[in-house]
Amino acid sequence: MTTASSAAVPTLIGSVQRALRLLEAVGTHRDGAPAKQLAREAGLPLPTAYHLLRTLTHEGYLRRENGVFLFGAAAERLGCGPAAAPRPGVIVESLARWADVIRAPVYCALYRDGEIDLVAVADTPAFPAVREWAAFRETGHAHALGQCLLGQLDERAREDHLDRHPVRQLTRYSVRDRLTFLDRLRAMNRTEPVVERQEYVLGTVCAAIPITVGSSLAAMAVSLPLEQEERLLAAVEQLRCEVTTLLRSFVFSISI
Known part of the structure; x- marks a missing residue:
């Protein structure tokens, strides 16, 4: 049975949290960064980082150029990429x-x-x-x-x-x-x-x-x-x- 205290705790999706940590890491590098560096900065195992980076790239949130990852068009539309600056x-x-x-x-x-x-x-x-x-x-x-x-x-x-x-x-x-x-x-x-x-x-x-x-x-x-x-x-x-x-x-x- 769900108690009142447990019901007040939001359900956190670990893969989404990890993906956001990678996006945050990418956002601190104007010229992009390689997977190993992003994994280290996001505090993720390298295989996990590789899997998430591939997924984010496939969905258009990131793009890979010359071995480094940068924000992609989908991230820019959401407001976290270089084309969407603070107001x-x-x-x-x-x-x-x-x-x-x-x-x-x-x-x-x-x-x-x-x-x-x-x-x-x-x-x-x-x-x-x-x-x-x-x-x-x-x-x-x-x-x-x-x-x-x-x-x-x-x-x-x-x-x-x-x-x-x-x-x-x-x-x-x-x-x-x-x-x-x-x-x-x-x-x-x-x-x-x-x-x-x-x-x-x-x-x-x-x-x-x-x-x-x-x-x-x-x-x-x-x-x-x-x-x-x-x-x-x-x-x-x-x-x-x-x-x-x-x-x-x-x-x-x-x-x-």
């Missing part, structure tokens, strides 16, 4: 909270339709944002957000962007020419923040990280006065942790 209001609210917690201005930009688009900025009276004194979309070579976004493009797209928005020196610390800038982009390590020191505006340092926001290339950044440069890397790593937590929460917003 704009959530992003704005989150930026405001992060700016207060991190004690630094927080910026979010997308690369869409061939242009750098600064979509949101949050700051506080104690830590004001950098004033856009030179057109932001035209000076991507000189600020961390732009460098981070352009670093995610392929060679042809980079060349096209720089044909339309040539490299020009904004401060004495800015990159001086196109070839030097392209060499810098090729040398970037995508696992490390992109750091810019007084290249866009004197007296300010900035660090940016790539993120997943919809199907667009995206980046977030923090800036600080030059005299607080020692805080920069810790601040952007704190931002990375906050962004990862937000995106993972959307993975778990699937209704079954």
